Amino acid sequence: MMLQAAPDPLLRVENLVVEYAVGGKTVHAVSDVSIEIARGETLGLVGESGCGKSTLGRAVLQLRPAVSGKVLFDGHDLTTMQGEALRRMRRRVQLIFQDPIASLNPRRRIGDIVAEPLVISGVKDPGRRSQLVHDVLSAVGLDPALVIGRLPHEFSGGQCQRICIARALVLNPDFVICDEPVSALDVSIRAQILNLLEEMKARYGLTLLFIAHDLAVVKAVSDRVAVMYLGRLCEVGPSEQLFARPAHPYTALLIDAIPVPDPDIRPAETVPVGEPPSPIAPPSGCRFRTRCPRADARCANEVPELRAVAPGQFAACHHPLV
Amino acid sequence: MSSGVLLSVEDVVVDLPTPRGNLRAVDHVDLAVGAGRTLGIVGESGCGKTMLSRAILQLLPRKARPSGRVMFDGQDLLRLPAEKLRRLRGRSLAVVFQDPMTSLNPVLTIGTQLIETIREHLELDLAEARQRGVDLLAAVGIPAPEQRLEQYPHQLSGGMRQRVAIAIALSCEPKLLIADEPTTALDVTIQAQILDLLAREQRRRHMAMIIITHDLGVVAGRTDEVAVMYAGRVVERAPTSALFKQMRMPYTEALLAALPKLDAAPHTPLPAISGRPPDPTRPLKGCSFAPRCRYAAGRCNTEKPSLSRAETPGHLYACFHPIETGAGAVA
Numbered sequence A: 001m002m003l004q005a006a007p008d009p010l011l012r013v014e015n016l017v018v019e020y021a022v023g024g025k026t027v028h029a030v031s032d033v034s035i036e037i038a039r040g041e042t043l044g045l046v047g048e049s050g051c052g053k054s055t056l057g058r059a060v061l062q063l064r065p066a067v068s069g070k071v072l073f074d075g076h077d078l079t080t081m082q083g084e085a086l087r088r089m090r091r092r093v094q095l096i097f098q099d100p101i102a103s104l105n106p107r108r109r110i111g112d113i114v115a116e117p118l119v120i121s122g123v124k125d126p127g128r129r130s131q132l133v134h135d136v137l138s139a140v141g142l143d144p145a146l147v148i149g150r151l152p153h154e155f156s157g158g159q160c161q162r163i164c165i166a167r168a169l170v171l172n173p174d175f176v177i178c179d180e181p182v183s184a185l186d187v188s189i190r191a192q193i194l195n196l197l198e199e200m201k202a203r204y205g206l207t208l209l210f211i212a213h214d215l216a217v218v219k220a221v222s223d224r225v226a227v228m229y230l231g232r233l234c235e236v237g238p239s240e241q242l243f244a245r246p247a248h249p250y251t252a253l254l255i256d257a258i259p260v261p262d263p264d265i266r267p268a269e270t271v272p273v274g275e276p277p278s279p280i281a282p283p284s285g286c287r288f289r290t291r292c293p294r295a296d297a298r299c300a301n302e303v304p305e306l307r308a309v310a311p312g313q314f315a316a317c318h319h320p321l322v
Numbered sequence B: 001m002s003s004g005v006l007l008s009v010e011d012v013v014v015d016l017p018t019p020r021g022n023l024r025a026v027d028h029v030d031l032a033v034g035a036g037r038t039l040g041i042v043g044e045s046g047c048g049k050t051m052l053s054r055a056i057l058q059l060l061p062r063k064a065r066p067s068g069r070v071m072f073d074g075q076d077l078l079r080l081p082a083e084k085l086r087r088l089r090g091r092s093l094a095v096v097f098q099d100p101m102t103s104l105n106p107v108l109t110i111g112t113q114l115i116e117t118i119r120e121h122l123e124l125d126l127a128e129a130r131q132r133g134v135d136l137l138a139a140v141g142i143p144a145p146e147q148r149l150e151q152y153p154h155q156l157s158g159g160m161r162q163r164v165a166i167a168i169a170l171s172c173e174p175k176l177l178i179a180d181e182p183t184t185a186l187d188v189t190i191q192a193q194i195l196d197l198l199a200r201e202q203r204r205r206h207m208a209m210i211i212i213t214h215d216l217g218v219v220a221g222r223t224d225e226v227a228v229m230y231a232g233r234v235v236e237r238a239p240t241s242a243l244f245k246q247m248r249m250p251y252t253e254a255l256l257a258a259l260p261k262l263d264a265a266p267h268t269p270l271p272a273i274s275g276r277p278p279d280p281t282r283p284l285k286g287c288s289f290a291p292r293c294r295y296a297a298g299r300c301n302t303e304k305p306s307l308s309r310a311e312t313p314g315h316l317y318a319c320f321h322p323i324e325t326g327a328g329a330v331a
Ligand SMILES: Nc1ncnc2c1ncn2[C@@H]1O[C@H](COP(=O)(O)OP(=O)(O)OP(=O)(O)O)[C@@H](O)[C@H]1O
Pocket: A020, A021, A022, A027, A028, A029, A047, A048, A049, A050, A051, A052, A053, A054, A055, A056, A213, A279
């Protein structure tokens, strides 16, 4: 099943499988995932901890080899590329991590950290480098004169995330994978960074894969949302439609789990019970069945395929809600 | 609520000496929690929530200089001898931290830690303590509790570890449980389960609880009263329903507005609070929120507003230009 986002998507992942070997056992981190991202689109990717979101992001960047499947970036299959050709492609794809402080080298000055991708990609003229660093720091709302000479520990979590965003944008990439960029930030700084990402997207003409475990955050910035559970895609669809009419029981439960700042709305009692099973031995059939209120015998025997449930909306469920 | 005040925090100040000068982490805070009630403390990172809870628990950094009174069950915790405090902390006063590893020992099994805590405070023999441990693990939603007793903390997921930390905190039937951002590090689904678990155990045990968080969504459906902190001070305090019906303090309103709304269309810019809280070693002369406040005017920059009463009973706020009642300023 191809989830066509546009005739000429920037990224197209086909039947991607990624596994880890742990103590003689296999962790099924990403199992047969196919997804497309259109040029200029933001695709949100949500799911609980350990469901394979970061692994998918790393596999797109070829930081983790795939067992099988293709990653087509702008028409080129990254999984078969090597050496200089791969490096040139990868320059167009950047990654922003969840823990902004940990992802900055504590002993290097901010100016050098942000300039590093330029050095690696062979921008030799120091004047040109410092001009680009200056521009990108201003773009993310930092005063270059005040920050370039300082070390990461002198900055708050929110400011470190601005620095990480600057580092990701300095090469003027086409595609940015944001792996939980705001999960470590508190409410007010989170809003600042989400707004900044939106501004940067417009300014640099970016396409984004936005990973998070909080559906409310994902909805705020995404055109479409993909929901992942234990290595598989459960549902994909336009953000508003997915929220208004979730088809997969897991999507519905994720929506119910969002804390609503209104004391008249009592927290739902329908949140999924327990924790996801181990990805070393995922349940047969539908992987969500051990926590699903609608599960029946068929769910244990047959893997549900993604099927269209509404225009642009696809769900992998034998008994969808819509 | 006046009947049966269990904890009252009176004019508590916590000063921390730092190389940059004195850092006032908690600045003249007054709070009260009734027996069996739940108080939410909300505010951005660094506003003093943890230092306040540590002042209540008397678990402050060694260099901290606290003052004021923390009356718990008729005794002033700030002036209690160390030995008495230690006994009180395991028994009547329990805590759950953001990072469960703060309270778990990585080299001991779950069972050893749980059973030791139980036996330290309750007169039970080993078999009874073990049974109680198993019951507690089951109560906090841990499957196969007997087997879990043999496991080490690193063998559990973050959510499971937090459940174990809660089981240990509940093991001696405390009168007050302080949960400092118990779910900030967890998934939304696990967060909802842990908050439900805390609420259920609280009702069942008629225990008082303080939930500390930076997310107003977390306190909305789950507390009786909310205190909003900013730059070490309580800047608004009210019964939860009154607060959400009518926020008076611009900071509270701004915190709520900054949350992504489920009913807003994607790409709607969020009304973020610009800038950051002031440097706590450089206190401002006027209202600490003034540099970020869209209502700031007149004496906001020169005078500190004190916590005063609103028309609604139990509602207090510290602001010269409070949001008008009926304005319903938040969307
Ligand atoms: N280097 C590794 N070696 C072995 N197993 C791994 C490795 N990295 C990830 N895993 C496992 O693969 C699965 C998917 O992990 P991944 O980090 O992709 O999840 P995630 O959805 O990003 O989770 P989180 O929300 O916690 O970041 C998990 O079971 C994880 O424990």
